[in-house]
Amino acid sequence: MEKILVTRSSMPTLEEYAEEIKDLFETHWLTNMGPKHNALEEKLAEYLKVKNILLFSNGHMALELLIQAMGLSGEVITTPFTFASTTHAIVRNGLTPVFCDVNPEDYTIDVTKIESLITERTSAILPVHVYGHICDVEEIERIAKKHHLKVIYDAAHTFGVEYRGRGIASFGDASMFSFHATKVFNTIEGGAVCFNNSENGLREKLFSLKNFGIWDEDVIKDVGANSKMNEFQAAMGLCNLRHVDDEIAKRKKVVERYQERLGRTGGIRISQEQRDVKANYAYYPVIFEPETFGKTRDEVYDLLKVNEIYARKYFYPLTNTFDCYKGRFDLGDTPVALDLSKKVLTLPLYADLRMEQVDRICDIILGK
Numbered sequence: 118m119e120k121i122l123v124t125r126s127s128m129p130t131l132e133e134y135a136e137e138i139k140d141l142f143e144t145h146w147l148t149n150m151g152p153k154h155n156a157l158e159e160k161l162a163e164y165l166k167v168k169n170i171l172l173f174s175n176g177h178m179a180l181e182l183l184i185q186a187m188g189l190s191g192e193v194i195t196t197p198f199t200f201a202s203t204t205h206a207i208v209r210n211g212l213t214p215v216f217c218d219v220n221p222e223d224y225t226i227d228v229t230k231i232e233s234l235i236t237e238r239t240s241a242i243l244p245v246h247v248y249g250h251i252c253d254v255e256e257i258e259r260i261a262k263k264h265h266l267k268v269i270y271d272a273a274h275t276f277g278v279e280y281r282g283r284g285i286a287s288f289g290d291a292s293m294f295s296f297h298a299t300k301v302f303n304t305i306e307g308g309a310v311c312f313n314n315s316e317n318g319l320r321e322k323l324f325s326l327k328n329f330g331i332w333d334e335d336v337i338k339d340v341g342a343n344s345k346m347n348e349f350q351a352a353m354g355l356c357n358l359r360h361v362d363d364e365i366a367k368r369k370k371v372v373e374r375y376q377e378r379l380g381r382t383g384g385i386r387i388s389q390e391q392r393d394v395k396a397n398y399a400y401y402p403v404i405f406e407p408e409t410f411g412k413t414r415d416e417v418y419d420l421l422k423v424n425e426i427y428a429r430k431y432f433y434p435l436t437n438t439f440d441c442y443k444g445r446f447d448l449g450d451t452p453v454a455l456d457l458s459k460k461v462l463t464l465p466l467y468a469d470l471r472m473e474q475v476d477r478i479c480d481i482i483l484g485k
């Protein structure tokens with residue numbers, strides 16, 4: 118039986134990577150904003166259609182340091198239907214996450230519920246473009262303006278996504294991307310913060326925070342961390358960026374096959390295409406309604422597993438149910454997210470997943 122994992126990292130050929138890193142063995146410049154790092158920043162800013170970009174060692178540190186750089190205080194409105202990183206980044210900055218529910222259509226923040234959660238302690242909204250589905254960026258902007266709040270997007274899943282021809286990171290005050298090995302575009306580990314408005318000193322602040330708070334040799338102004346992207350990571354990024362459009366096109370084919378096979382089955386809910394959005398086909402989440410489908414999510418998960426197919430219960434558990442946050446949050450606040458977390462399964466999806474593999478996965482799910 119052929120084993121199928123939920124994802125498989127994109128990589129260039131060994132020859133292409135070897136060629137890209139060759140000069141590092143002459144220059145011995147391995148990290149600290151070297152030529153590869155700078156070249157990748159420039160190429161990514163163009164690809165992502167955003168004015169400012171800073172690279173980081175990983176997406177989580179990018180988000181943590183972005184929150185620090187924005188000087189937020191008190192409460193931050195966010196969602197629990199996400200990866201651990203989003204909530205941890207808020208808490209590790211000494212801030213209080215206030216959980217807003219998600220909407221049942223695309224699983225992003227339910228914008229009709231944000232305003233009721235705003236208090237005098239609220240300083241920001243931190244929504245997640247979950248699975249590559251974009252949030253209602255216009256409504257979030259309207260709410261944020263009205264209440265003088267900052268908006269930071271967790272855009273870890275939306276590499277290359279565009280809305281009405283604009284790069285997704287051009288919305289809000291800033292956005293974080295993850296370039297982890299499992300994401301649509303990877304630098305092995307890596308991440309970025311992107312934003313359009315640079316008149317507020319955000320660029321300088323972030324540059325300092327990822328390098329110990331050092332402004333120049335004699336001046337250390339911030340309590341910074343170390344989160345610089347090294348040259349081997351950047352070289353991987355330069356290679357992968359050459360192929361990412363092809364990879365996304367191949368992902369699209371896989372998604373279309375899944376839609377074809379699973380789309381009209383009673384008790385299975387799949388994601389719909391969003392209007393005016395150029396998608397990246399990052400994940401394929403499926404919701405199983407046990408009453409109509411006849412099997413629970415966990416039963417489908419186990420059934421795939423005995424067939425050596427490893428789907429993921431992504432996102433389960435919700436971040437507001439984590440052991441480390443025990444007793445701090447009321448699950449009754451996010452009933453839609455809680456329900457989704459019990460019914461969702463993300464199916465294997467990567468560029469080189471073959472159509473017969475997709476068919477095998479669908480046959481097992483449909484009991485054929």
Ligand SMILES: *Cc1c(COP(=O)(O)O)cnc(C)c1O
Pocket residue numbers: 175176177178199200202203245271273274294295296297306307308
């Ligand atoms: C992957 C991910 C992160 C963290 O990114 P890393 O690069 O793995 O540190 C943050 N948020 C979400 C939603 C993610 O999926």
